[in-house]
Amino acid sequence: MAKTKKYVLITGGTSGIGYELARLLANDGHNLIIVARSQEELDRVAHELSAAYKIEVVTFAKDLFKKNAGFEVYDFVKSKGLQVDILVNDAGQGQFGEFINTDIEREMDIIQLNITSLVVLTKLFLIEMVERKSGKILNLASVASKVPGPFQAVYHGTKAFVHSFTEAIRAEVKDSGVVITSLLPGATATDFFRKADMLHSKTVKDGKLADPAEVAMDGYNALMNGDDMVVSGFNNKLQVAMSSITPDEIVAERVYKQQGPKEGVQK
Numbered sequence: 586m587a588k589t590k591k592y593v594l595i596t597g598g599t600s601g602i603g604y605e606l607a608r609l610l611a612n613d614g615h616n617l618i619i620v621a622r623s624q625e626e627l628d629r630v631a632h633e634l635s636a637a638y639k640i641e642v643v644t645f646a647k648d649l650f651k652k653n654a655g656f657e658v659y660d661f662v663k664s665k666g667l668q669v670d671i672l673v674n675d676a677g678q679g680q681f682g683e684f685i686n687t688d689i690e691r692e693m694d695i696i697q698l699n700i701t702s703l704v705v706l707t708k709l710f711l712i713e714m715v716e717r718k719s720g721k722i723l724n725l726a727s728v729a730s731k732v733p734g735p736f737q738a739v740y741h742g743t744k745a746f747v748h749s750f751t752e753a754i755r756a757e758v759k760d761s762g763v764v765i766t767s768l769l770p771g772a773t774a775t776d777f778f779r780k781a782d783m784l785h786s787k788t789v790k791d792g793k794l795a796d797p798a799e800v801a802m803d804g805y806n807a808l809m810n811g812d813d814m815v816v817s818g819f820n821n822k823l824q825v826a827m828s829s830i831t832p833d834e835i836v837a838e839r840v841y842k843q844q845g846p847k848e849g850v851q852k
Contacts, residue, residue: 590616590641590667590668591615591616591668591669591670592615592616592617592618592641592643592662592667592668592669592670592671593607593610593615593616593617593618593669593670593671593672593673594617594618594619594620594658594662594669594671594672594673594706594710595607595610595617595618595619595620595673595675596620596621596649596658596673596674596675596676596702596703596706597620597621597675597676597677598617598619598620598621598630598673598675599619599621599623599626599627599629599630600621600626601675601797602675602725602768602770602797602800602801602804603619603673603675603676603725604630604797605797605798605800605801605802606673606675606723606801606804606805607619607630607634608634608638608801609801609802609805610671610673610805611634611637611638611640611642612638614638614640615640615670615671616640616641616642616643617631617634617640617641617642617643618642618643618644618645618662618667618669619631619642619643619644619645620644620645620646620647620649620658620676621646621647621676622646622647622648622649623646624644624646627644627645627646628644630642631643631644643665643667645658645661647661649676649697649698649702650694650697650698651697652697652701654702655701655702655703655704655705655706655709656705656709658702658706659705659706659709659710668713669710669713669720670719670720670721671720671721671722671723671808672706672707672710672711672720672721672722672723673722673723673725674702674703674706674707674722674723674724674725674747675723675725676698676702677698677699677725677743677744678694678695678698678699678740679695679737679739679740680692680695680737680739680740681736681737682736683735683736684738684739687739692739695739695740695743696739696743699740699743699744699746699747700743700746700747703724703747704750707722707724707750707754710722711754711758711763711765714761714763715758715761715763717762718761718762718763719762719763720762720763720764721763721764721765721766721808722751722763722764722765722766723766723768723804723807723808724747724748724750724751724765724766724767724768725747725768725770725804726744726747726748726751726767726768726769726814727741727744727747727748727769727770727771728769728770728771728816729741729744729745730744730745730746730747730748730749730767730769731745731748731769734844735844736844737844747767748767748769748814751765751766751767751814752767752813752814755767755813764808764811765813766804766807766808766811766812766813766814766815767813767814767815768800768803768804768807768814768815768817769814769815769816769817770795770800770803770804770817771795771817771820772794772795795817799817800817803815803817804817
């Protein structure tokens with residue numbers, strides 16, 4: 586019987602932190618399954634990574650905003666007879682603005698993407714990993730998971746779920762041989778801010794955005810070391826530590842001032 590090829594499945598693997606993680610894992614010789622909405626972008630990245638690292642790259646164009654998308658990704662992988670050794674749930678989006686003014690339909694899509702699709706993929710592949718007594722899962726949370734987020738209330742809420750969920754299931758399977766890690770980056774130079782309609786915010790205008798390659802390396806190292814979580818970047822570590830000993834009301838007010846639209850800048 587032929588040995589089963591092992592693959593890494595990465596959602597949002599065509600740009601930003603997901604793309605950088607794909608490069609790191611491809612460099613280790615892992616075959617890849619990358620999932621994103623644009624087939625054109627998938628084809629471009631697949632060609633680049635397969636040529637550079639001499640690995641197989643399987644692509645699947647799927648909009649994870651859709652209700653059954655997570656199940657469809659799993660069914661696609663099974664139909665190809667592939668074994669997912671590492672799952673990276675990277676895909677995620679936000680929306681900037683005061684909650685009473687933002688688009689509820691988009692927020693429901695964000696909850697579907699950031700939470701529902703991640704939970705479905707994690708459950709289905711984790712069941713297989715526990716049965717095999719091996720496997721790794723990296724879930725992209727955020728430092729947003731640790732603080733209230735005025736102007737990004739739904740995004741921060743979804744990331745708080747992702748981190749809490751990840752920590753909980755890690756405890757459940759701690760003796761199974763499966764590693765589950767939560768990666769908490771801060772503001773990073775990706776396409777997130779454009780998609781979130783956030784280019785006019787103080788975070789982008791005044792802040793120093795992290796390099797996605799450095800964030801990906803932090804997540805990769807934590808996953809390979811079997812760590813439960815990693816906060817990427819010294820300043821983010823400091824922010825998380827301070828927020829843990831500061832009342833939420835004060836943290837929320839501080840974030841309100843930090844994340845609001847830059848004065849004099851029109852949306």
